[in-house]
Amino acid sequence: MNLYTRCNSCKKDIRIKSSAPTRPELQMEKGEEFQVNCQNCGKIEKKHINDIKAEPNNKIILVGIGIGVLVTIILWNYFGAIGTVSVAIPILLWQQQMSATKTFNSYMIRRK
Numbered sequence: 001m002n003l004y005t006r007c008n009s010c011k012k013d014i015r016i017k018s019s020a021p022t023r024p025e026l027q028m029e030k031g032e033e034f035q036v037n038c039q040n041c042g043k044i045e046k047k048h049i050n051d052i053k054a055e056p057n058n059k060i061i062l063v064g065i066g067i068g069v070l071v072t073i074i075l076w077n078y079f080g081a082i083g084t085v086s087v088a089i090p091i092l093l094w095q096q097q098m099s100a101t102k103t104f105n106s107y108m109i110r111r112k
């Protein structure tokens, strides 16, 4: 899962460097408002915790597909068709990413 917010001046996405899995945890890490530095136009902006959005990390899913294919090939040699169960690896990773993203995005911090 990646965290990002949108730059107000150039409308580009700004990546948030954090591994917080939920919004309250991100708030504990960064505070209710924190500064972000746009990599594109260099502007420093103050963002509210609710302006942060999560998106699935496609890299993890791609790695999962790679592992899934590899494990399938190895298992195929030993067990034949049963080896194809490992195609579930990228599917499970994808589901995990989607649900983590949904949890993060649907939980809003109450604004004071």
Ligand SMILES: [Zn+2]
Binding pocket: 007, 008, 009, 010, 011, 012, 038, 039, 040, 041, 042, 043
């Ligand atoms: Zn910008």
